[in-house]
Amino acid sequence: xxxxxxxxxxxxxxxxxxxxxxxxxxxxxxxxxxxxxxxxxxxxxxxxxxxxxxxxxxxxxxxxxxxxxxxxxxxxxxxxxxxxxxxxxxx
Amino acid sequence: xxxxxxxxxxxxxxxxxxxxxxxxxxxxxxxxxxxxxxxxxxxxxxxxxxxxxxxxxxxxxxxxxxxxxxxxxxxxxxxxxxxxxxxxxxxxxxxxxxxxxxxxxxxxxxxxxxxxxxxxxxxxxxxxxxxxxxxxxxxxxxxxxxxxxxxxxxxxxxxxxxxxxxxxxxxxxxxxxxxxxxxxxxxxxxxxxxxxxxxxxxxxxxxxxxxxxxxxxxxxxxxxxxxxxxxxxxxxxxxxxxxxxxxxxxxxxxxxxxxxxxxxxxxxxxxxxxxxxxxxxxxxxxxxxxxxxxxxxxxxxxxxxxxxxxxxxxxxxxxxxxxxxxxxxxxxxxxxxxxxxxxxxxxxxxxxxxxxxxxxxxxxxxxxxxxxxxxxxxxxxxxxxxxxxxxxxxxxxxxxxxxxxxxxxxxxxxxxxxxxxxxxxxxxxxxxxxxxxxxxxxxxxxxxxxxxxxxxxxxxxxxxxxxxxxxxxxxxxxxxxxxxxxxxxxxxxxxxxxxxxxxxxxxxxxxxxxxxxxxxxxxxxxxxxxxxxxxxxxxxxxxxxxxxxxxxxxxxxxxxxxxxxxxxxxxxxxxxxxxxxxxxxxxxxxxxxxxxxxxxxxxxxxxxxxxxxxxxxxxxxxxxxxxxxxxxxxxxxxxxxxxxxxxxxxxxxxxxxxxxxxxxxxxxxxxxxxxxxxxxxxxxxxxxxxxxxxxxxxxxxxxxxxxxxxxxxxxxxxxxxxxxxxxxxxxxxxxxxxxxxxxxxxxxxxxxxxxxxxxxxxxxxxxxxxxxxxxxxxxxxxxxxxxxxxxxxxxxxxxxxxxx
Numbered sequence: 001x002x003x004x005x006x007x008x009x010x011x012x013x014x015x016x017x018x019x020x021x022x023x024x025x026x027x028x029x030x031x032x033x034x035x036x037x038x039x040x041x042x043x044x045x046x047x048x049x050x051x052x053x054x055x056x057x058x059x060x061x062x063x064x065x066x067x068x069x070x071x072x073x074x075x076x077x078x079x080x081x082x083x084x085x086x087x088x089x090x091x
Numbered sequence: 092x093x094x095x096x097x098x099x100x101x102x103x104x105x106x107x108x109x110x111x112x113x114x115x116x117x118x119x120x121x122x123x124x125x126x127x128x129x130x131x132x133x134x135x136x137x138x139x140x141x142x143x144x145x146x147x148x149x150x151x152x153x154x155x156x157x158x159x160x161x162x163x164x165x166x167x168x169x170x171x172x173x174x175x176x177x178x179x180x181x182x183x184x185x186x187x188x189x190x191x192x193x194x195x196x197x198x199x200x201x202x203x204x205x206x207x208x209x210x211x212x213x214x215x216x217x218x219x220x221x222x223x224x225x226x227x228x229x230x231x232x233x234x235x236x237x238x239x240x241x242x243x244x245x246x247x248x249x250x251x252x253x254x255x256x257x258x259x260x261x262x263x264x265x266x267x268x269x270x271x272x273x274x275x276x277x278x279x280x281x282x283x284x285x286x287x288x289x290x291x292x293x294x295x296x297x298x299x300x301x302x303x304x305x306x307x308x309x310x311x312x313x314x315x316x317x318x319x320x321x322x323x324x325x326x327x328x329x330x331x332x333x334x335x336x337x338x339x340x341x342x343x344x345x346x347x348x349x350x351x352x353x354x355x356x357x358x359x360x361x362x363x364x365x366x367x368x369x370x371x372x373x374x375x376x377x378x379x380x381x382x383x384x385x386x387x388x389x390x391x392x393x394x395x396x397x398x399x400x401x402x403x404x405x406x407x408x409x410x411x412x413x414x415x416x417x418x419x420x421x422x423x424x425x426x427x428x429x430x431x432x433x434x435x436x437x438x439x440x441x442x443x444x445x446x447x448x449x450x451x452x453x454x455x456x457x458x459x460x461x462x463x464x465x466x467x468x469x470x471x472x473x474x475x476x477x478x479x480x481x482x483x484x485x486x487x488x489x490x491x492x493x494x495x496x497x498x499x500x501x502x503x504x505x506x507x508x509x510x511x512x513x514x515x516x517x518x519x520x521x522x523x524x525x526x527x528x529x530x531x532x533x534x535x536x537x538x539x540x541x542x543x544x545x546x547x548x549x550x551x552x553x554x555x556x557x558x559x560x561x562x563x564x565x566x567x568x569x570x571x572x573x574x575x576x577x578x579x580x581x582x583x584x585x586x587x588x589x590x591x592x593x594x595x596x597x598x599x600x601x602x603x604x605x606x607x608x609x610x611x612x613x614x615x616x617x618x619x620x621x622x623x624x625x626x627x628x629x630x631x632x633x634x635x636x637x638x639x640x641x642x643x644x645x646x647x648x649x650x651x652x653x654x655x656x657x658x659x660x661x662x663x664x665x666x667x668x669x670x671x672x673x674x675x676x677x678x679x680x681x682x683x684x685x686x687x688x689x690x691x692x693x694x695x696x697x698x699x700x701x702x703x704x705x706x707x708x709x710x711x712x713x714x715x716x717x718x719x720x721x722x723x724x725x726x727x728x729x730x731x732x733x734x735x736x737x738x739x740x741x742x743x744x745x746x747x748x749x750x751x752x753x754x755x756x757x758x759x760x761x762x763x764x765x766x767x768x769x770x771x772x773x774x775x776x777x778x779x780x781x782x783x784x785x786x787x788x789x790x791x792x793x794x795x796x797x798x799x800x801x802x803x804x805x806x807x808x809x810x811x812x813x814x815x816x817x818x819x820x821x822x823x824x825x826x827x828x829x830x831x832x833x834x835x836x837x838x839x840x841x842x843x844x845x846x847x848x849x850x851x852x853x854x855x856x857x858x859x860x861x862x863x864x865x866x867x868x869x870x871x872x873x874x875x876x877x878x879x880x881x882x883x884x885x886x887x888x889x890x891x892x893x894x895x
Contacts, residue, residue, distance in 0.1 A: 003095065003098040003099055004102060004179075005102030005104075005105045005109075005162075006106055007109050009311070009315060031099065031103065033103050033107050033110075036111065037315075039110040040110075041103060041106030041107040042103075042106060043099050043103045043106065045095070049793075049795045050795045050798050052795060053796070053798065053799050054798075054799075057799065066311075067308065069173045070163075070173075070174045070175070070179035071105045071106050071109045071162065071163045071173055072102045072160070072161070073162075073174075073179050073182070074101075074102070074152065074159060076133075076152075076157075076159030
């Protein structure tokens, strides 16, 4: 289960920002840190790296989230070889 | 504490620290060893990211011989602890399941047989020994500095030819010729610090929001702190960058020259150019009427003004499609002395048959308006590869270059190189080697028809996917019986055409050094072992050179009879050609220290290797003063650049007019070599996407990135799709005069091309768009134009093409 640290850039409009924070609090697997202005540190736990990527994309679509900036990625529990099919389709 | 809680604690600490750094807009030193104290079950070391030319530093976490974690390096001035989505996943690039792990030789029936490294080295040495003049080495801006230096030395000093090139010819050669034409020396005067000081940022055919996102976030961070920054996007299609811009200027392909000239015209006409700066520091140039050269010929200010006279805003609007009011807006900004204006560009200006000209014109607008030499006032080209600058441009792994900015064509430069390499006089050939397009043309042409290259060794690049007009410039060689050697980490379209495949170590599986877009030289150490029998590219080169030496090949000896890569420790030779002993010494350090001695002639001074071990990169020139090594932020500026004489203010000390002046150029607008017509009515532009790096050979093996962007597409305007009768996701046939592919349509997807033009990214080997692209190249840089050619589009199974 990968663990990720990231910084979200939130809207500078308080109402929109608060709405984004509410949406983020509803997201499973997220731990929100201490917001500084429009910047919010958070930690995400996901079941796999693809799920983590999907989460990054989903966070970016939340209204009031202007950018998602990744800073940390631990994938030590992820399988290595065999995690992806070959490009040419061969096994 | 549970291990997961441990990891979450690190992740939150990293994110919180990044918030603070971003809020302050600067790097604050982290407590020494902080990572080690919070994560005591593994090991952390610094390395530059493997992907683009930004040069972000990461901390690489390893455990039990594997890379297990990546953290943006808090002490790195480039990225301040932040990462983009590719950098965030860079550790996974090592662990695709189809890593190449054994040397393989093609059998007569086309299948491959595993062979030993000894056999592989013998095969290469035999090919070279038989016809050294018919051998060519092709690398890239992903060669580390020592790898590129070794390859160049092997070919130029060892084989006595200049048949070495790199794929950077395909991505930034016009930036280099632009700098040479204007300043007399390559690479930017400014640096990323300009992004922290500019009031106006102009992106010329550039999409940093996707291609250099960490740099772009620096500017967006300033905005979010309340700073007023005007972003102007000049492009041929709307991109993610456009979404952040206050002004978007959409121009017809190839007409950016007219826009630059339109700005200069207004600065002259309105008398808003910086007369003081121009009179003190600039001269004027135009191309010679006969046999034009990169140096051009001197013209007077009046002549320059006369040539610019026709580029009125209305005339520019007619050529480019950009409204005259927007040209006036741009000129108005350049005419204001109190603004700080930074221009950024990358492939859009460089992959251009007038690439040298448009580069020179953008520099010229900055010089003419005096927007140069102050923090935030800079014209800066970005690079796409991690060491296009450090290796290809500085080491000089090109057919016309020698290390340190020297030129094959100059007898004194050859003599200097021979002296530094301890070679007999005359060893280095006076004949310039073929540029990339020419090299591949000869490799793909029968010997009887002038195809005089019959063996090519490709390292760290994928020309099977990236050469333009790929059928003609890559696919023919095999049928002609040419011999292709490919060193790589994964199977690619290039390895599939290879006769001999060599498995390579990548990134932190070996020592390395890169040089990024802002003159920053970076270093890292090997952290984990490569898989199977994969080995360092640099070792492969040295091993072949040694095999030739052992066979008595004279070129592999210096004038004292020693091996070209002779390495000693404690007075005894270390057999670095034997992989068991390759890491007995730090070969990178030995090669870099040797290369350093080349760097001063163009004032690109480098520090000793140990300084780079301690730093997160240093920007050259790096000079020793008061017992410490100091980098340079801004070149040619007194107080910043150690080579500017006191009292000069600004000094272009490599001036081509030999009077410390930079050259302001006039180049006319000219139409492109191929434009849409009745038969092929659409423009095709190719490029990159956020998730994938270049040909996708690494990022397509990273599951999250591959799933986020699983395949290529043709991006199309909604009106064109309606006219063609195609739906979003429907497969269409896109064809040019050179080839065709079937590819799904994405209607106004991530980017929005205007009617009459389409965009296709090149990362997907299953949809090889370079079968369609044009090999036409810039006359000075020899860089081909991947950004514009004519295509037609039809529904699969339908005949003909709808006009846009």
